[in-house]
Amino acid sequence: MNPVLRLLLHRLAISVLVLVGVSTLIFFIARIVPGDPARIALGPNASQAQVDALREARHLNDPIVVQYGWFIRDLLHGDLGTSLYTKRPVTQDIATYFPATLELVLYAGAMMILLGLPLGRLAARFQRRWPDHVARLLSVIAVCTPAFVWGVILQLTFAYIWPIFPLEGRLSNGIDAPPLITGFYTIDALLNGQVSTFFNALYHLILPATALALSGIGQTARLTRSSMIETYRKPFIGMSRAYGFREDRISRRFAFWPSLIPTLTILGLDFAAMLANAFLVERVFVWPGLSRYGVEVILRKDLDAIVGVVLVIAAMFLITNLIVDVIVSIINPRIRLAERKAKA
Numbered sequence: 001m002n003p004v005l006r007l008l009l010h011r012l013a014i015s016v017l018v019l020v021g022v023s024t025l026i027f028f029i030a031r032i033v034p035g036d037p038a039r040i041a042l043g044p045n046a047s048q049a050q051v052d053a054l055r056e057a058r059h060l061n062d063p064i065v066v067q068y069g070w071f072i073r074d075l076l077h078g079d080l081g082t083s084l085y086t087k088r089p090v091t092q093d094i095a096t097y098f099p100a101t102l103e104l105v106l107y108a109g110a111m112m113i114l115l116g117l118p119l120g121r122l123a124a125r126f127q128r129r130w131p132d133h134v135a136r137l138l139s140v141i142a143v144c145t146p147a148f149v150w151g152v153i154l155q156l157t158f159a160y161i162w163p164i165f166p167l168e169g170r171l172s173n174g175i176d177a178p179p180l181i182t183g184f185y186t187i188d189a190l191l192n193g194q195v196s197t198f199f200n201a202l203y204h205l206i207l208p209a210t211a212l213a214l215s216g217i218g219q220t221a222r223l224t225r226s227s228m229i230e231t232y233r234k235p236f237i238g239m240s241r242a243y244g245f246r247e248d249r250i251s252r253r254f255a256f257w258p259s260l261i262p263t264l265t266i267l268g269l270d271f272a273a274m275l276a277n278a279f280l281v282e283r284v285f286v287w288p289g290l291s292r293y294g295v296e297v298i299l300r301k302d303l304d305a306i307v308g309v310v311l312v313i314a315a316m317f318l319i320t321n322l323i324v325d326v327i328v329s330i331i332n333p334r335i336r337l338a339e340r341k342a343k344a
Contacts, residue, residue, distance in 0.1 A: 007329050008322070015318040022314040023307065027071055030303045031064050037084070040301045058303075071307075080311075081304030085297050090308040093293060098312060099183025100170060101278055101289030106184075107205050108213035109271045116217040117263070120224025124259075125251045127229060135221060142218030148280035151211035155284065158207060165207045168286035175200055208285040212278055216270040223266050227259035234258075261328050268324030272317035 038054040039046070055061050058081075059070050074081065080090035123135035159167040166172060170185055178188040178197050185201035231237065232255055240250050279291035290309060297305035 008326055011322045011325050015322060018318060019311070019314060023075065023311055024068075026307050026310045027068060028064070030301075030306050031067065035301055037301045037303050080308040083297065083305040084302045085300050085305060090305050093305065094290065094308055094312055095183075097288060097290040097293045100287060101275065101282070101291050102316075103184040103186065104205065104208055104212065104278060104282075104287060104289060105271065105274045107209040108216070108274055109267075111209060111213035112216040112220050112267060112270065115213075116220025116267075117224055117260075119217070120221040120263070121228060121251060121256050123221065123225040124228035124232065124255065125247070127225075127232075132225075135225070139218035139221045139225075142214045143222070145214070146280070147212050147215055147277060148284050150214050151208065151281050151284035154207045154211050166204050170201060170204050170288065171197070172200055172204070208281050208287055211284070212274055212281045216267075216274065219270060220263060220267060224256075224259060224263050227262050228255050231255045231259045257331070260331065264324055264328055268320050272320040275313050275316050 036051070036055075038051045038058065038060060042050055042054060059067050062070075078091065080094075082088065083090050083093050086093055119135050119139070123132040123139075126132050154165075155167060158164045171177060175197060178185060178192050178194050181188045181191050186198050186205070189195070189198035189201055228251075237250060237254060240254050241247075245254070276291065278287075278289060279295045281287065282289045282292040283295070290312065294306070294309040294313075297309065
């Protein structure tokens with residue numbers, strides 16, 4: 001069997017087991033947290049009869065093992081229950097809020113790649129010179145400053161002092177959302193030929209995506225620099241210089257690509273972590289995403305919605321790492337060598 005395909009099947013099997021474990025763990029944690037979820041959902045003014053009726057409807061009076069059985073049955077049917085916060089099915093809430101968060105995270109991830117990798121490569125090529133010192137300083141500042149602080153700084157700078165970008169939301173007032181296809185406003189606008197809506201949505205994405213990406217950009221630059229410096233110490237780099245290759249080609253082809261594997265692994269982890277860490281950025285920029293929705297349902301102890309949000313974030317984390325593992329296995333020469341030996 002192809003080594004890449006074998007790795008993919010192995011990772012898929014592990015991912016399914018992890019997802020089952022996460023769903024079980026979050027279910028029991030949500031049930032044993034102190035407080036009556038029915039009373040919290042209905043508020044202090046609800047009568048005891050109303051609370052008892054809701055507890056009965058949600059099977060909250062049953063033993064926790066029986067509740068778990070109901071949960072698994074509903075989960076296998078694609079039913080995550082009804083949110084006490086929105087009074088809608090949790091699956092409908094996820095379909096409504098998740099595209100906004102995913103679009104934000106995808107643009108932030110693109111910034112991490114397009115800015116973090118070149119910055120790290122620049123620092124490694126000019127090690128111990130002024131470009132390296134500047135890149136390292138910027139990376140440390142980016143990593144040490146929380147995303148929500150960057151959000152406030154960017155708002156004050158580019159939406160208040162210099163009103164270049166909008167302050168909040170996904171679209172400006174008076175502009176309707178494009179017809180729903182993917183849930184990504186930029187993609188849906190292009191698919192519907194609404195160029196002005198596309199640029200408006202992109203305009204609103206710049207500040208929150210930058211705030212979310214800055215820490216990852218610094219982390220990516222630091223890891224790329226350290227990996228490339230380690231690669232520069234390898235004998236084949238000295239041989240490349242002896243053969244007369246230009247320093248730019250050595251940096252780009254012989255030092256950068258072999259150093260990319262550990263960086264890709266961290267990029268995947270950072271990208272997946274942004275899904276869970278986006279709630280403060282979404283709060284600052286009033287972004288109607290899943291992370292912000294997750295905070296609201298946690299504060300209201302909305303059990304079904306909490307489990308649904310955690311399952312989605314866990315699934316995206318596993319999918320991201322699966323994609324990274326496949327990419328690494330493709331670009332890793334040892335995997336390709338194993339495949340050739342298997343064919344021989």
